[in-house]
Amino acid sequence: MSREIHxxxxxxxxxxxxxxxxxxxxGDVKDAQFHVxxxxxxxxxxxxRTLWExxxxxxxxxxxxxxxxxxxxxxxxxxxLAVNVPETAVMLRRLMNLGQFVQSHALSFFYLSAxxxxxxxxxxxxxRNVVGLVQKDPELARKGIRLRAYGQEIINRLGGKKIHxxxxxxxxxxxxxxxEDRDWILDGLPEAKETTLATIKLFRESFDxxxxxxxxxxxxxxMGLVSEDGLWEHYDGRLRIVDPCGDRVLDDVxxxxxxxxxxxxxxxxxxxxxxxxxxxxxxxxxYRVGPLGRVHVCDRFGTPEADRELEIFRETSSRCSGRVFxxxxxxxxxxxxxxxxxERLLADDRILSTRIRADAGVNQLEGVGxxxxxxxxxxxxxxxxxxGIIEKANYIVSTGHNNLGMNRAVxxxxxxxxxxxxxxxxxxNRIEGGIRxxxxxxxxxxxxxxxxxxxxxxxGSDGELVERMTQE
Amino acid sequence: MSSKVQPDxxxxxxxxxxxxxxxxxxxxxxxxxxGIRIPTLCHLDGLPEAAACRMCVVDVDGRWLPAxxxxxxxxxxxxxxTPEIETHRRTVVELLFAEGNHVCAFCVSNGHCxxxxxxxxxxxxxxxxPYSFRRDRIDASHPGFLVDRDRCVxxxxxxxxxxxVEGAHTWAFANRGTDARVITDLWETWDDAESCTSCGKCVExxxxxxxxxKGVSNAEMVKDAELPGELVxxxxxx
Numbered sequence: 001m002s003r004e005i006h007x008x009x010x011x012x013x014x015x016x017x018x019x020x021x022x023x024x025x026x027g028d029v030k031d032a033q034f035h036v037x038x039x040x041x042x043x044x045x046x047x048x049r050t051l052w053e054x055x056x057x058x059x060x061x062x063x064x065x066x067x068x069x070x071x072x073x074x075x076x077x078x079x080x081l082a083v084n085v086p087e088t089a090v091m092l093r094r095l096m097n098l099g100q101f102v103q104s105h106a107l108s109f110f111y112l113s114a115x116x117x118x119x120x121x122x123x124x125x126x127x128r129n130v131v132g133l134v135q136k137d138p139e140l141a142r143k144g145i146r147l148r149a150y151g152q153e154i155i156n157r158l159g160g161k162k163i164h165x166x167x168x169x170x171x172x173x174x175x176x177x178x179x180e181d182r183d184w185i186l187d188g189l190p191e192a193k194e195t196t197l198a199t200i201k202l203f204r205e206s207f208d209x210x211x212x213x214x215x216x217x218x219x220x221x222x223m224g225l226v227s228e229d230g231l232w233e234h235y236d237g238r239l240r241i242v243d244p245c246g247d248r249v250l251d252d253v254x255x256x257x258x259x260x261x262x263x264x265x266x267x268x269x270x271x272x273x274x275x276x277x278x279x280x281x282x283x284x285x286x287y288r289v290g291p292l293g294r295v296h297v298c299d300r301f302g303t304p305e306a307d308r309e310l311e312i313f314r315e316t317s318s319r320c321s322g323r324v325f326x327x328x329x330x331x332x333x334x335x336x337x338x339x340x341x342x343e344r345l346l347a348d349d350r351i352l353s354t355r356i357r358a359d360a361g362v363n364q365l366e367g368v369g370x371x372x373x374x375x376x377x378x379x380x381x382x383x384x385x386x387x388g389i390i391e392k393a394n395y396i397v398s399t400g401h402n403n404l405g406m407n408r409a410v411x412x413x414x415x416x417x418x419x420x421x422x423x424x425x426x427x428x429n430r431i432e433g434g435i436r437x438x439x440x441x442x443x444x445x446x447x448x449x450x451x452x453x454x455x456x457x458x459x460g461s462d463g464e465l466v467e468r469m470t471q472e
Numbered sequence: 473m474s475s476k477v478q479p480d481x482x483x484x485x486x487x488x489x490x491x492x493x494x495x496x497x498x499x500x501x502x503x504x505x506x507g508i509r510i511p512t513l514c515h516l517d518g519l520p521e522a523a524a525c526r527m528c529v530v531d532v533d534g535r536w537l538p539a540x541x542x543x544x545x546x547x548x549x550x551x552x553x554t555p556e557i558e559t560h561r562r563t564v565v566e567l568l569f570a571e572g573n574h575v576c577a578f579c580v581s582n583g584h585c586x587x588x589x590x591x592x593x594x595x596x597x598x599x600x601x602p603y604s605f606r607r608d609r610i611d612a613s614h615p616g617f618l619v620d621r622d623r624c625v626x627x628x629x630x631x632x633x634x635x636x637v638e639g640a641h642t643w644a645f646a647n648r649g650t651d652a653r654v655i656t657d658l659w660e661t662w663d664d665a666e667s668c669t670s671c672g673k674c675v676e677x678x679x680x681x682x683x684x685x686k687g688v689s690n691a692e693m694v695k696d697a698e699l700p701g702e703l704v705x706x707x708x709x710x
Contacts, residue, residue, distance in 0.1 A: 050612060056578040056690030164577070166690035174692065359687060361615070387612035388686070 002030070005423060009037075010432050017440075019431055020269075021414045027421025032414040034407045034435060036272035043393045051077050051362070051388045056166040058380065058395075064107070064441055066164045067100040067155055068373030068398075071235070072380040075369030077170030079256075080384055082363035088353040089172030094235045095185075095345050096158045096168070097371065101234065101338040102192065103151025104374035105291070105331045108439040109199070110144025113328055116433050117207070121214070122426035140202070143195040147335070150188050154342070157181040172357035179352060186346050189339060193305070196336045200309055203332060207325070209316045215324040215434045216412035219244035220405055221277060221287035222296040222319075225255065225372050230299035232306075232337055234372040240297045241277060241287060246319035249277070255370035258379055262396065274403050275396055286404040289376025290438060291330035301333070303340035309333055324409045327437040334374075362388040373398050375439055399440040409434035484548040491544075499539040499550055500528055510552050511561060511593055513586060514627035515540040516677055517701030520636055522628050527561055527590065536560075562594040570601045571650065573622040574680070580693040581681035587625060588680075604650070611656075613663035617675055617685055621653050624682040630654055630674035633700050642668040654682075673700060 002025055008018030016038045022031045042061055049057060055073040059066040071093055078085050085093075111130045119128050119136055127135070134141040152162045158177065159165020167173055221244065225237040239258070241250040250261065264273040265282040277285030287293070296319050300307050310333060317326055345351055362384060369380040376398030383392040413434045417427040481492035486503050493502040498521070503510050513525040523541035530539045531551040539552070551557075568574070568587060576582045612618035626645075631654060634643040642665050646655045657665035674683050676699045684693045 048607070048609065050610060050618065050686075052687060052689050053578050053580065060577055166578075166582075166692075169689040169692075170687075174689065361687075387610075387618075389610055389612055 003027070003421065005418075005428075007428055007431060010034075010435055017435070019410055019435070021410075021418065021431070023418070023421055027419070029411070029414045029418050032407070032411045032431070033269055034403075034410050035270045037270075039271045043395060046390050046393045049390050051080050051382065051384050051390060052170055054380075054382065054390065054393075055168055055170070056164070059164045059166065061395075062441055063163050065100065065104055065373055065375070067096055067159075068371070068375075068378050069380070070165070070168045071097055072369040072371055072373070072378045074168035074170060075371060076367045076380040076382050077369070079367030079369065080362060080364050080382060080388070081170055081358070081360040083171050083358035083360045085172050085358055086353075086355045088176070088350055089356040089358075090235070091345055091348070091351045092158060092173050092177055092356065093168055095177070095342060095351070096155055096165075097234055098338040098342050098345070099151045099154030099158070101151070101374050102335055102342075103148050103155065104439075105335045105338075106144055106148035106151060108374075109328060109331055109335075110141065110148065112439070113433070113436055114140075114144070116429065116436070117214075117328075121430055121433065122424070125425065125429070128429070140199070143198070147192055147195045150192050153188075154185055157184060169357065171359060174357065176354045176356050177351055182346055182352065185342065189343055193336070193339050196332065196339060197305070197309075200332045200336065203329060204312065209321075212317070212323050212325040212329070214430065215437050216409050216416065217322045217324070218408055218412055219320070219322045220408070221249060221285075222293040223277075223287045223289050223377060223401065224294035224297040225370070225377065226298050227302075231302035232294060232298040232300070232334075234294075234338075236371070239370075239377070242297050242319070244320055244322060246296060255377075255379070256368040258368070258370065258381075258396070264396070264400075270403075272403050273400055275401050276404060283404055286408070287401065288405040288438075289398055289401040290327065290374075291334050292327045293376060294372060295330040295333060301337040301340075303337055303344070306333060306337035306340055309336060324405075324434055324437045327439070331439070362386060375399055375441055376401050397441070399438070402438045402440065406435050406438050406440060409437070482544045482546050484544055484546065484550060486550040487552055493544050497544050499530060499532070499537070499542045499544050499548075502544045503530075503539060503550070503552060508552055510539050511590055512540060513590060513625065513679060514629060516629050516633070516697060518637065518704035519629060519632040519677075519700055522632065524626065524628055525564065527564055529557060529560060531557065558594065562596055565590050565594050565596050566599050567601070568625050569596070570599050570603050571606070572604075572624065573606055578690050579623070579681040580684050580688050580690060581623075581695075582691040584691070584694045585681060586679035586697070608653070611662050612686060613661040614668070614670070615663070615686070616670060617662070617672065617683065619654070619656075619662060619683050620681065622682075623680050624654055625680055626652055626654070627679060628654075629677040629679065630683055633673045633677040637700050637703055638669060638671050638673050640667050640669050640671070643674060673703075676700070 003023040005021035006018055010017040018035050020033045024030045054077055055070045058069040058073045061069050115128045115133050119132050156162045159167030221241050223241045225233040226240045227233040227237045239253045239255050243249050261278055262275050263278040264275050266273050276282045277287055301310055366383050378398055379396040381394040382390055385391055410431055413431050417430055482495055483492045486508055489506055491502050491506045500510055510528045513527045514522050521541040523538040528539040529536045533549050576588055606622045608621040610618055610620045631643040635641045642656050643654055646653050656662045657667055676696045
């Protein structure tokens with residue numbers, strides 16, 4: 001008898017989702033689907049608002065990565081105003097985005113994911129969380145919490161709030177950086193770097209390459225921004241897509257031309273669309289974004305410590321390996337790169353200039369803003385009327401780009417671990433872990449948040465409930 | 473005006489306190505002079521009173537009257553705050569929130585909004601009636617300003633400042649009840665309203681994010697609501 005297993009909702013991710021595993025008559029996995037079950041509708045209700053409200057309005061898409069939406073929105077609005085943003089404003093926006101990388105990646109690693117692989121996939125769910133992590137390794141947990149707090153405080157110092165700072169505005173930013181705040185950020189850098197380096201070392205030594213295959217391996221293309229000289233980039237730059245082994249499929253492409261390369265497919269069983277590389281069609285045009293994508297598309301980070309660690313990573317993980325688990329590894333590498341970039345930005349006194357905003361009216365009726373959010377490439381695209389009122393908005397968010405990849409990970413992990421219908425809580429957690437590795441932000445992707453008890457329904461082919469597993 | 477008792481002054485009792493004011497003054501003037509706070513919304517120093525919002529209602533010898541438009545009279549006993557009046561004021565603000573689209577989070581006037589301040593003052597925690605979810609089109613045709621009528625509370629301060637201080641009479645009311653709107657020149661778009669002098673007094677007078685400067689982002693719109701009063705005072709001084 002064929003069966004369906006439902007994992008609903010998926011826990012320790014940002015947003016609401018469920019997973020369905022379809023079993024055949026023999027009890028082996030036939031298929032698996034990752035469903036995003038929430039609909040937000042920001043594209044619709046932004047219509048009719050003014051372009052000047054858009055950074056603050058779209059920031060409300062998410063409480064985890066509001067900075068990402070503020071910056072992408074502000075960039076799209078810069079394009080509508082057709083202004084050159086003052087260099088200090090660009091430096092400050094970069095600084096905030098790097099603070100966002102540090103806090104968001106630290107949240108993903110220490111709070112959401114580390115309990116799985118530091119406490120064990122099969123540990124009791126009641127202790128497999130950040131509290132359990134504090135009990136097992138209080139020093140690591142303390143450092144992780146402080147690292148995230150540091151990233152949050154950078155955002156707070158710049159924007160006046162840790163969450164939803166309405167600070168980046170069309171044409172620049174609305175507050176300069178004070179000497180006092182610059183010095184505070186500088187003072188925190190050594191500890192942040194030490195924590196990150198120690199965590200990378202712990203991670204590297206705890207998981208050999210074979211162990212890193214726990215969350216499946218499969219090939220895909222990767223996409224991300226790179227600088228003009230091919231370095232890791234998070235704010236500006238050009239789009240690059242590489243094939244599973246790192247050869248360039250697309251390079252030096254202005255991100256504003258994304259509609260020519262990226263199309264979105266819809267499926268009736270999920271609200272989250274499936275962006276794909278248009279020339280290769282759907283679903284063949286699967287690519288992945290985020291830490292793994294950025295690390296694979298860039299030639300190098302361009303900062304000494306991060307490049308040294310990147311070399312070690314690439315020695316043990318070729319671009320062809322396609323390990324989902326490497327999302328965690330590359331996330332740590334990106335924290336390190338972000339810290340070094342922050343150091344570099346703050347060494348330049350131009351960051352203290354008060355010339356931070358360009359004023360203009362509506363000069364273009366269409367504007368695209370693209371940058372790298374912690375979870376991957378983020379696209380805001382607006383159309384306005386002559387008075388600056390939004391007529392249409394399109395968002396392609398990081399989690400959307402990874403939708404095909406997340407579905408594939410779920411399928412692969414389910415096939416590896418579920419045999420003859422034998423399902424344990426630990427297996428279900430591994431399937432969830434495959435999703436968690438991408439650090440999806442479903443609040444953003446469909447424009448929801450929360451942590452709910454896990455309910456797993458095993459449903460027979462006749463639709464009757466065969467078994468229910470719950471996890472509080 | 474003074475709270476000190478003078479022979480020619482009107483003498484009354486507000487919240488148990490003996491108060492005296494010059495003849496012709498309102499209860500709001502008298503309370504303010506005595507340091508007693510009465511919440512207002514449509515009142516603005518320098519403008520004629522409209523008594524439109526009913527936030528300032530007080531109990532005068534058992535009758536509820538708007539303090540902004542009621543002349544202080546000898547021997548009045550006024551109570552500015554009772555549980556019933558507090559409920560009334562909270563309900564007024566609640567209904568204003570339900571009627572418009574007052575989403576503070578991304579409003580340009582967030583943190584500098586009289587409606588938001590009033591909601592805090594009267595303790596409005598939630599809205600019990602269904603929101604109307606109005607969908608008026610923003611008029612951003614003027615080069616310097618815009619009007620978002622979904623954030624308008626119909627206080628009429630723009631109408632009065634435009635007519636009585638600027639003398640332009642650009643702003644007026646159209647329609648009635650829930651269809652009532654402030655309009656420019658018989659509902660021309662603002663840019664086509666030829667009577668408008670672009671003085672900006674309506675922007676400074678508007679208590680919410682309804683009439684604002686263009687180009688300001690979230691929480692950036694800070695207004696000078698004392699401007700009309702200062703202008704009128706200067707004129708009166710000659």
